[in-house]
Each structure stands twice: as C-alpha cells, then as structure tokens.
Amino acid sequence: xxxxxxxxxxxxxxxxxxxxxxxYALDAFLLASFVTLRKEEKAVELGAGVGIVTLILAAVxxxxxxxxxxxxxxxxxxxxxxxxxxxxxxxxxALWADIRRLPxxxxxxxxxxxxxxxxxxxxxxxxxxxxERLAKHEILATLEDFIxxxxxxxxxxxxxxxxxxxxxxxxxxxxxxxxxLAPKRLRLVHSYPGDQARLFLLEAVKEGGKELRVExxxxxxxxxxxxxxxxxxxxxxxxxxxxx
Numbered sequence: 001x002x003x004x005x006x007x008x009x010x011x012x013x014x015x016x017x018x019x020x021x022x023x024y025a026l027d028a029f030l031l032a033s034f035v036t037l038r039k040e041e042k043a044v045e046l047g048a049g050v051g052i053v054t055l056i057l058a059a060v061x062x063x064x065x066x067x068x069x070x071x072x073x074x075x076x077x078x079x080x081x082x083x084x085x086x087x088x089x090x091x092x093x094a095l096w097a098d099i100r101r102l103p104x105x106x107x108x109x110x111x112x113x114x115x116x117x118x119x120x121x122x123x124x125x126x127x128x129x130x131x132e133r134l135a136k137h138e139i140l141a142t143l144e145d146f147i148x149x150x151x152x153x154x155x156x157x158x159x160x161x162x163x164x165x166x167x168x169x170x171x172x173x174x175x176x177x178x179x180x181l182a183p184k185r186l187r188l189v190h191s192y193p194g195d196q197a198r199l200f201l202l203e204a205v206k207e208g209g210k211e212l213r214v215e216x217x218x219x220x221x222x223x224x225x226x227x228x229x230x231x232x233x234x235x236x237x238x239x240x241x242x243x244x
Contacts, residue, residue, distance in 0.1 A: 001074045008052070009238030013059055014085045016078050017050045024052040026220065026232075027115055027199060030189060031163040032056040033235045034201040035113050039063045043111035044153060046099050046146055047071070051079040051092075053113065058092050060241040067109075069097040071140060099141055099149040112150040113161035116143055118168075143168065144175050151179040154206040159184075162204070166197040182208035187215040192223050 002019040017023050032053045037043060040063055045054045048068030058066050068083075070076045073096065080094040097103055121139065143164065150160040160181055164172060166188060176183055181204040189199035197217070219229050227233075234240040 001077070003078060008236075009056065009059060009241070012238055013055050014082070015050065015052055015055060016081055016085070017052075018074070018078070022049065022075070024049060027163050028052045029056070029235050030199070030201060030218070030232075031113060031115050031161065033240055034163070034187065034203070035111065035161045036159070036203075037061045037064050037111060041110035042108065043067070043113065044069060044109045046112065046114040046149055047116060047141070048079055048094075049075050049115075051082050051094070053115065054079075054092060055082055055086060055088070056241070058088050059086070062091075064091070066092045068092065068094050069099060069102075070094070071096065071098050100145050102149060102152060104153060106152050107155045107158075109153050110155055110158045111161070112153050112158065114146050114150065115163050116146040117141070118165045120168075143172060147172070147175045147179050147181065150204075151181055151206060154181075156207045158206045160204045160206070162202045163199055164202075166200050169200050169202075172200075172202065176202075176204050181206055182210060183212050184208055185213050185215060187218055189218045189220065191219075192221040192226070193219055195224075 003016045004019050005014055005016045008015055035057060037057065042065045044067040046069055048054055048070045051068045054066050054068045068079050070079055076094055076096045083089055083092045083094055154160060162172065173183060183202055183204050185203035187201040188197035189201065190197055218231065220232050222229055
C-alpha cells in the first residue's frame with residue numbers, strides 16, 4: 001500500500017496513512033480530545049483505522065494500555081507500523097478483528113471509544129476506494145454493532161466514547177439505552193457559531209445513572225471560511241493535551 005507520513009501534535013507523533021482513499025480527518029482529533037482516562041485504565045478502539053486516535057491518547061497518557069481493533073488488513077498493517085514508529089509497542093497492540101465477532105473476553109476494559117461509519121447503508125455517496133467505502137459506510141458493521149461491542153468489552157461502570165453525525169443522535173441514544181449504556185456527557189460540534197450541529201460527541205457509562213450533562217457547543221471555525229477556533233487549533237497542535 002502506498003502511504004504518506006505526517007507529523008501530528010506539533011511533531012510528537014509520526015503517522016502513516018494511505019496516500020489515496022481513507023485518510024483521517026478532524027473528527028479523529030475531536031474524539032481524542034473528548035476521551036478521559038484515569039491512570040492505568042485499559043482502553044480499546046473499535047475500528048481504529050491507522051490508529052490516529054489511539055496514538056494520540058497513548059502519547060498523552062503514558063500510564064495506560066491500549067488496543068486498536070481494525071478489520072481492514074491494509075489499515076491494520078499501517079496501525080502496526082505507526083505503533084513501532086512511535087516506540088509504543090510496550091503499551092499499544094494492533095489487532096485484526098471483526099467487532100461483530102470479537103476475539104476477546106467480555107468486560108476487559110474500563111474505556112472503549114469509536115468513530116464508526118457515519119452513513120447508513122444506501123445513504124451518502126460511495127467512494128471508488130474500497131477502504132474508504134468500508135470506513136465511512138455501514139457495509140461491514142452498523143452503529144448498533146459498535147454499541148453492542150462496546151457493551152460486551154466494558155466492565156460495569158466502564159465508559160464508552162463515540163463521535164458520529166448529529167442526525168444520528170436519536171438513533172444512538174436509543175441503541176445505548178437498549179444496551180444499558182447510560183449517556184452521561186454530550187457535546188455538539190458546529191462548523192461555526194450560528195450553524196446547525198454537524199457531529200456529536202457522547203460519553204456513556206455501562207450500568208450508569210440517568211443524569212446527562214450537555215456541555216457547551218464546540219465550534220470548529222470562528223466564522224464561515226474563517227480560521228479554526230482557539231480550542232480546535234490547540235487540539236491540532238497538541239497544546240490542548242498538555243506538555244509531553
């Protein structure tokens with residue numbers, strides 16, 4: 001597979017990704033910024049791709065262990081390369097896996113996080129690139145499958161972090177309720193002030209209570225066509241996550 005290599009978090013990480021087709025985007029950085037981890041908690045990413053979210057979290061949480069689960073062989077290969085490039089072999093494991101048939105025991109993790117395919121089957125324009133189609137559309141796994149996998153892997157009181165299109169928020173809330181994953185923290189993502197919500201970030205707790213905190217909205221740009229907001233720029237350059 002042809003790939004490019006980028007430096008992220010102001011050079012703290014080296015990340016290889018396909019030259020064409022599926023490449024990580026803003027939503028991966030937003031998800032990484034939303035996940036909270038306590039010292040020594042074990043965390044797993046469902047549909048990790050080349051591992052950008054897990055790599056960021058591993059870089060800023062040096063006392064945690066991480067697993068990255070991905071079904072596409074080419075992306076798993078790049079994920080493994082990225083782990084080695086950043087000398088994270090002792091704390092991050094790349095694993096080829098179908099989240100509908102998990103090769104892991106239940107209740108292993110305190111934290112699960114995911115950036116699942118945004119488009120339901122039959123919706124959205126299909127990319128000519130197979131890897132991009134599988135990453136962005138519910139061809140191999142649905143939002144419900146990701147929620148089911150999170151419930152299976154989490155310990156009681158474990159936390160699930162999710163980013164998805166705002167129009168699918170109601171669907172996500174229903175699915176989480178069915179799996180006894182209680183929504184606890186919600187943040188809507190807008191392109192700029194005055195624009196409708198485009199994405200949502202959600203934290204749910206397995207067997208948690210009913211209280212939900214709706215946080216202040218996150219704006220990506222200061223104005224239409226304008227520069228990034230201070231918060232988003234800090235996420236990109238790594239200052240949001242603190243010093244190394």
